[in-house]
Amino acid sequence: MAFAKTPEGLLTKDEYDTCLGKLKFHDGLPDGDTIQKVYDNLDRSRATSVFLDMIPLASVEALRTGFVEVGCDACHKVVLFEKLMDSHSLFLTGNTDTVYVASILTLGTDGPTVIEVPGGAGPGTVNDAFFRFVNDMGGPGPDKGAGGKYLIVAPGYEGKLPEGYHVFHSPTYTNFVVNRGFLKDGRPDSAAANWKAGLKIYPLARAGNPPKMEFINVSGKVMNTIHSNDFHFFKEVDDVIQREPIEFLDPELRGRLKAIGIEKGKPFAPDERMTRLLKEGVAIGNATARAMCFAPRGACRMYSEDSEWLTFYAGWDYQWLEQGARNLDARTRYFYLATLNTPAMVLKMVGVGSQYALLARDGKHQYLDGGKCYSLTLPPNVPAKDFWSVVIYDAQHRSMLQTEQVSPGRNSVRHPDIKPNSDGSVTIWFAPSAPEGKEGNWIQTIPEKTWFMLLRVYGPTEAWFDKSWRPGEVQEEPEMSRKRKGAP
Missing domain, CATH: 2.60.120.600 (Domain of unknown function DUF1214, C-terminal domain)
Incomplete structure (x- = not known):
């Protein structure tokens, strides 16, 4: 009786030298030490992947908690850099050149939420809890700088929506809203006054009697809006997963989270072994993100190869898509350095x-x-x-x-x-x-x-x-x- 010969490439050798040490097999079956090594490596590498994938999500969560700490705990309470941003606050690559005004929407509590933007305002944007683009306002938005009413609707909302609004549906309950005003004669006063006079944010349910706007001037104040780079990063991510609808992330991303113990409706409680591997994974992830930022590979150079000037948006696409494939490294690099995502930044x-x-x-x-x-x-x-x-x-x-x-x-x-x-x-x-x-x-x-x-x-x-x-x-x-x- 003749049998097919097993090709050499299908065979598992008895021993391999790898970065994990020696991996040993008996006729293709891994020994106990090899099993432990490869599972440790798998959990560690998944932790690294989660860190790189979830930087946008953790960054929005850090903004949310930072805002709450300075009193911005409802949509009608907004932070305003009335005298511009400075180095007292920790904001990823914030600037000293524009008058920022920003708020956090909690659609799960408030339901559909109205944003009234005054005419003559600078560009504004709404992003979801994963820093995905929801809509623009002001010059880049449908009001074209004339001002208008926007309605941001929660996922799964089935109620009737009124006429007269620019309506956008967000995949998440938490949304980050930021608008910018430009300097006039080198001063922020005019833009700040315009925001105070014309910006309104309130739940649609309270349109008949909206709460009075509260502008919290944070110029010169100490606040932190930056995510962790250690084990606490995973706790930040878990908080978001517990709060948001399960569908806001695709099954692949949810699968990687579940593999390291982050799952909606269940406590995040890694044992001693998993905690050790998560700490190693986040350390590797942090190092990887920093290499991507300051020693990037790929098409990140603005000019020639001998120039050190770099672009933020590799590929010049706000979704980091290149021929239908997402450039994951470019997305990680951007959100490790910056906040806010809008097509207007690459057009x-x-x-x-x-x-x-x-x-x-x-x-x-x-x-x-x-x-x-x-x-x-x-x-x-x-x-x-x-x-x-x-x-x-x-x-x-x-x-x-x-x-x-x-x-x-x-x-x-x-x-x-x-x-x-x-x-x-x-x-x-x-x-x-x-x-x-x-x-x-x-x-x-x-x-x-x-x-x-x-x-x-x-x-x-x-x-x-x-x-x-x-x-x-x-x-x-x-x-x-x-x-x-x-x-x-």
């Missing part, structure tokens, strides 16, 4: 909105060192119809660098003391203390602390999009560094 809108570029290394491809002196030259005719800004951030918490300057940036309309060069270019200086004669162009850094920067252009012109204009690379100025230290 080519000449003269409208804002565009961004990130830089974390100097012209010699070294991380930026807070103890050194650097310069950045912006060539003449920065492609910004409205204004441009440079803001620097702490690489640890990805929020503004906390220095004596409080607002660690330079803005072409807020800082009239910025001095251009003779050719019309502008050089910005970065150092722990101001180089002599450069005070108006100086942003303070901290010795022994790394940092990165964002260049923003508001009202980007064609030269930004066709890349006929590009910023210089950051250059270390060793002579300035020696003078600052008093070296001969």
Whole structure:
């Protein structure tokens, strides 16, 4: 009787050398030590995957808890950066250039919720509990900047909806609402007054007698809105899973959560072994996210391969889709650095909105060192119809660098003391203390602390999009560094 010969590639060898150590088999059957190793590795790797996948979700949850801690515990209570944001607060790459006003919707409690946006307001957006886009308001939204009434509806709602609203259905009960107002003559007063006079948020059920708006001025106040990077991250995720409808995540994502003990309707109570593996998994996940942010692979460079300027949106799609496939690394990278998701941030809108570029290394491809002196030259005719800004951030918490300057940036309309060069270019200086004669162009850094920067252009012109204009690379100025230290 003839039998088919087993191809070599189908056979399991008796022993393999791997990163897990030796894996041993007896005629294809794993021994006890191998079984333990591979299950530990599986649970650890799933923990890492959950961390990378759930950064958007944990980030919204951190915003929600941060808002509640400053009194923003109902939809009609909103945080307002009346005098702009500064480094007292921890917000992922927040800026010092626009007047933020934001709130958290709790559709599960309030039901359909109304957002009345005043005319002349800046762009606004609603995102769900996974930082997925729900709708735009203001200029990018259906009101086109004229103002209007929006109605955000909870998942599963079957009641009758009234006429006269821009209606959007959210997949989650929790939603993050943020609007921006632009500076006028370099000041935030006009935008803040516009929000106070015209923004209204209230449950539809109370439309006949809406609660009075409460604007909580958080300029200069200490608050934290950033998710954890340790074991507590999984508790943040579990809180969201327990609160939201089960369908808001697809079965694949829910399956990975369940595999590490996070499941709707059940307590998250990992045993000693699983806790150890979760801690290892989140440590690896955190390291991976940081590599993606500051040493990214793929199409993240704004210009040539030798330039350190990076884009936020690899692939230039707000859903991170490339030929029908989601670029998971690009999504993780974005939400580890930033908040808010809207198509308006990637659309080519000449003269409208804002565009961004990130830089974390100097012209010699070294991380930026807070103890050194650097310069950045912006060539003449920065492609910004409205204004441009440079803001620097702490690489640890990805929020503004906390220095004596409080607002660690330079803005072409807020800082009239910025001095251009003779050719019309502008050089910005970065150092722990101001180089002599450069005070108006100086942003303070901290010795022994790394940092990165964002260049923003508001009202980007064609030269930004066709890349006929590009910023210089950051250059270390060793002579300035020696003078600052008093070296001969």
